[in-house]
Amino acid sequence: MGQPDTSYRALAKLGGILRDFTADEGPAPTPGKVFVDLGVAVERARVQNPWFTREEVLHALRHWGKVLQEESLLQWFSAYPGNPGKSATVALIMAGNVPLVGFHDLVSVLMTGHRALVKTASSDSVLLPAMRDVLVSFDPGLSGRIAFETGTLSGFDAVIATGSNNTSRYFDYYFGGHPHIIRKNRNSVGILTGNEGVAELEGLADDIFRYFGMGCRSVSKIYVPEGYDFDGLFNAFFRHKHRIDHHKYANNYDYNKAVYLMSGAPMLDNGFLLVKEDGGLGSPIGTLFYETYSSPEALREHLAGLSEDLQCIVGPKDIPGAIPFGASQQPALDAYADNVDTVAFLQSVTADQSVP
Structure with a gap:
């Protein structure tokens, strides 16, 4: 059984915050800075991107509150060997089509002990920093492992980039010399x-x-x-x-x-x-x-x-690979985009693997 990075504890605490913040029933969460800040982030995300209505953002937060539980995180990682001893810096180029669409990549980077250099989409640049702030409040050491970049990316060892069929060609050109996962339209x-x-x-x-x-x-x-x-x-x-x-x-x-x-x-x-x-x-x-x-x-x-x-x-169970109706936007932690195992990839990454 592989042991995840200790950041799983902060991730599980973030999950608890999100469950309280998005709760439909029961007493409202006690007002506090973290809930105020999350509320501000939800509103700022809506203003930045009109497609990110409160309903849609809360659905994304509710989903992450459901999956970010200590037992789920440990069970997810139990299928993998231990993390590499030497951590690397992984550049994450995020899409911006749905709220927190790249958060799974960030969680995977943290769980494998690496550092994340994140380039958010201009249409979704509010929610991920808000998640980082909550994580850092539980584990201050994570402040040095999650960085955001608005300009040109540099100083990274591997890349996970999500975009369209058109942008994937540029990603291949610019990042082909590094270990990478490049996702296209599906x-x-x-x-x-x-x-x-x-x-x-x-x-x-x-x-x-x-x-x-x-x-x-x-x-x-x-x-x-x-x-x-x-x-x-x-x-x-x-x-x-x-x-x-x-x-x-x-x-x-x-x-x-x-x-x-x-x-x-x-x-x-x-x-x-x-x-x-x-x-x-x-x-x-x-x-x-x-x-x-x-x-x-x-x-x-x-x-x-x-x-x-x-x-x-x-669809129905007799269709190979089918998932139940209503489950497409509630993926499990091991439901990897494009069926490429992100954790296995990240566990193979070490510093200075780029091709000269």
Whole structure:
């Protein structure tokens, strides 16, 4: 059994703070500086990025409160050997599409005993420093292991960079001489058989609408059997109708609807989501793609050919690699982006491994 870095204790305490801060029931947390500062960070994040509504940010914080528990952290690390004796500096280049999208990378760096040099996205530069401040309040030694850089990155031994297919080419060029994980665009899909219950359909609706569909774990397309009746699914969507009240979401919905109408593309429209038959994977904001399948065997073969493009498959247990409905935005600690084991990578990293 591998032993994580002692930072797991501060991470577990951060989890407790987040659970108290986001609690829906029970007594409100005692007012104190940490809760005031978190409240300010939530509001600043909303002002900085209108997609980061209070609802979405609190969901992200609630999720991290759930997984950052001492038992969970130790169990996660029990599958790995011990950390390398010599720590390294790992540059983390974060995406900014959903709140705290790169926090798992930071947690992994700390748990493996390394130092993090973080370059946040301009659209998500508030929440990670807020998490750092709480961690440092519990373990002052972490102040020297989490640094933020707004300019050019230098003085690092390895890189974890998350971006688009376009930015990944630049990342490969600039960071190819260092040990690295470079992530590209991926999408997630949902699989329906027509036998789903209300709870499963509502879970899928959460997977679709959470973070306005902007995450790589957001379901952007569903596969349905030929002749599928969408009524039950549309009923499950209804509790997300408030999304259309968000001006940026509404603008995207209206724009895409106009484009589809002008092109004569058939679509289903419930007033806040467009459902369009399409062979693509990545649907625009306010739109959900769907495709029909003729048999489960044909579907499995089709999905196997998309393995390099998919982040998650949400659906029934008999689909290889599928996770339950409603689980796409609640990943476990060992649910690694792009199925690349971040901890194993970090445990292989030591200082001064760059190629001359």
